[in-house]
Amino acid sequence: MWTVFFLLFVPLFALPLLVVLGASFATHWSSVLPSGFTTGHYEAATRGEALQALTTSLVTAVSASLVALAAGTWAALAAAALGKRYRKVLDALFVLPVAVPSVVVGLATLVAFSQPPMLLNGTRWIVIIAHAVLVTAFAYQSVSAAITRLDPAYAQAAASLGASPAYVLWRVRLPLLLPSLTAAAGLCFALSMGELSATMMLYPPDWTPLPVLIYAATDRGALFTGSALAVVLMAATLLVLLAVSRIRTRASYR
Amino acid sequence: MALLALVFLYPLALVVQQSFQPDTGGTSVQPYADVLASPAFREALWTTVWLAVAATVGCLVLGFVLALIIAFVPFPGSKAVARFIDVFLSFPSFLITLALLFVYGTVGMANGAWTDVTGAAEGPFQFLTTPWGVLLAEITYFTPFVMRPLLAAFSQLDTGQLEAASSLGARAPRIVRRVILPEALPALAAGGSLVLVLCLNEFGIVLFTGAKGVTTLPTLVYGKAILESDYPGACVVAVVNVLISVGLYGLYRVVSRRAGA
């Protein structure tokens, strides 16, 4: 049974990642194993244009996640407070960005912000806005799932002790939601880091996130440089996710 | 609320509006007629749909088998594997395609091995730039999306039920068919329709395979808007794409809600 599993699993899932990792250190790959070990791609991938792309990606992902988290949490809290019918409308509204192709989100953002009253085309803001729109849906979904799981007894106990709704939200409900909030933040961050399709439609020349750079590299045939960039992207994503999950375990064991 | 309407609904509305406005000005359905009649669009539509359906079927079969093994065959590393799937989901889709280029590409691993062994000048694996390459990449990337709900469903399955079935003399294939499959059906349906939607909308994979012959609706949108600057045309394709995937996503929500009930 396990041999079947590994026959399917390893080539399909583990191999791609290992291959990318291997290729990032190589100059040639024309037989079973890559050849021409080098770290040159990394040197290229950690300075100049590539480094700038990395910081661009990080800044975009962080700001988009924060915006999405704030908007998603707020909307989820509002939905929980509203009646059933409104909540359904809100639910439907917030899942739309999941269903709509991200290319179309990119196109839509492009169309909307290329004309007055908001002329943001060619600025970094349009990229950040598109990312925020794309990931807000995920933030909303995970936060509202967490809110329904939260025992109302906590908020009620707090209210009976004389805490106003705002105080209850700030001192009781948000701290209790913190693990879910960080999980949602991690998800948003990872999605935004890897987002390519909407970004392709929107990015201005001075704001090139990593995925676009990877695409550009592979498109002109520089596969090995692309791999190195991809490894940098994966590493950055994983590091942030790891940090977020550290915060999360701390928060849940407090 | 107003914010969301501003940054999401307003642009979408503009897209719909622009799809009715050809470059010559005025409002007409001319862009629709043009685009719908064009062979490029029809081909893209057809490619998109069959790729998505085929990829979904592939993901369902593969995901079911893999999830079955992870959930029911005791193995010390199965937790790590489940963890790995989560990590896998957090990576962008084009990474897979990038990797496949090295594995099955013209100068990649598989062909390299073949030429080493047989001495042939060219390897047998030339499918990567065809729709089959896209299909392989999509199946690889989206299978975890099927496995996750399945694993969740399996973990809720009462092992006592399985033990009872096997104590009654049922063999493994029979247990899978009669006990596990009915329980997993809602999760399969939910995961399947999610993958279908995601495949319809997939952009990175198609773009990265460098398969110039493979055009799907999302790449058509991109091509029309950025490369040809044909915004009305792009908007038309976008509207069609949105209609298909939102419809399917609605189906997914209904199915997954029923699965949750």
Next chain:
Amino acid sequence: MSTTSSGIRFDSVTVAYDGNVVLDALDLTVGPGEVMALLGPSGSGKTTALRAVAGFVRPASGRVFLGDRDVTDLPPHRRGIGMVVQQYALFPHMRVEDNVAFGLKARKVAKAEIRTRVLEALEMTGMGAYARRHPRELSGGQQQRVAIARALAIRPDVLLLDEPLSALDAQLRSGMLAELARLHRELPDVSILYVTHDQVEALTLADRIAVMDRAKLRACGTPRELYRAPADAFTASFVGGANLLPVTVGDRGVSFGDAEIEVDTGGVARGASATLCVRPHLVGLGDGPNRLTGTVGEIQWRGATHRLYVDVAGHRVMADLRELKAPPAHGESVSLHFAPEDAVLLPAGVGGG
């Protein structure tokens, strides 16, 4: 907070969920410093009544008063009540002392004052040594004490306890019961509304018991009144066990099957059917006044007592007897008796509740 008089008053309070009436025109007054137990099976509306006082459900009609304040339209956080619920609902992300201080901080009480009042509340519940712990490091009983300390720290006039002991095991429960009784002696001015389905808790703690069933108040009185002279069959069977026998009223007593029973008919018309209520522990074995004969259907040894189920005229009569040296065998014919003054005649039919 009201400084005039404390206490709770329900004035014809009706609560409905989606057209389903879960509390039907409740009229009830809890005096200042009184412990009122709301006793009833699940779904009887007792918790709904408590939540109406706390402000978590809005009455469809009727008013709720705390002291002489009409609080019907006030949100929960402006009512100034202490509440303890079954699952404790201690904030898991705060230490014990912060849990207890929560209500005081929310009211912006001065820091020094908070410290002394937290200490005081924790000392009162015997949890002073655990101030720095987190709730998950405490046992169920300890968590319950913290929850009580948290409710008491704000010095409420009214304390609402919603099945506070039902999550504890039997031994802890009787300990906490004594603890609650002591707290009430130390805080004689606090009115307590105590929701429970456990008659022992109600009989032990309460000054008065309100018996609820199917959204309605069935009876209200002191434990002694309800136990000795229940007003109806539901109250009789829910407050302590009871034999409820269908009888026909005669001249000087009632008849049950062939047996003539001497009892105070208290003005019930002759020839009417009624229910005779006799507590099992007041039934004796052997000859005596009001003799009933039957066969032993079942016998249970409970350590200090034997419980006999005797089939008399098609009905099962329970008798709790001091441990018998030579208990009767199954199927044996026995006689039971009880004193006329130990039986209460209820006008309603059997199983009125």
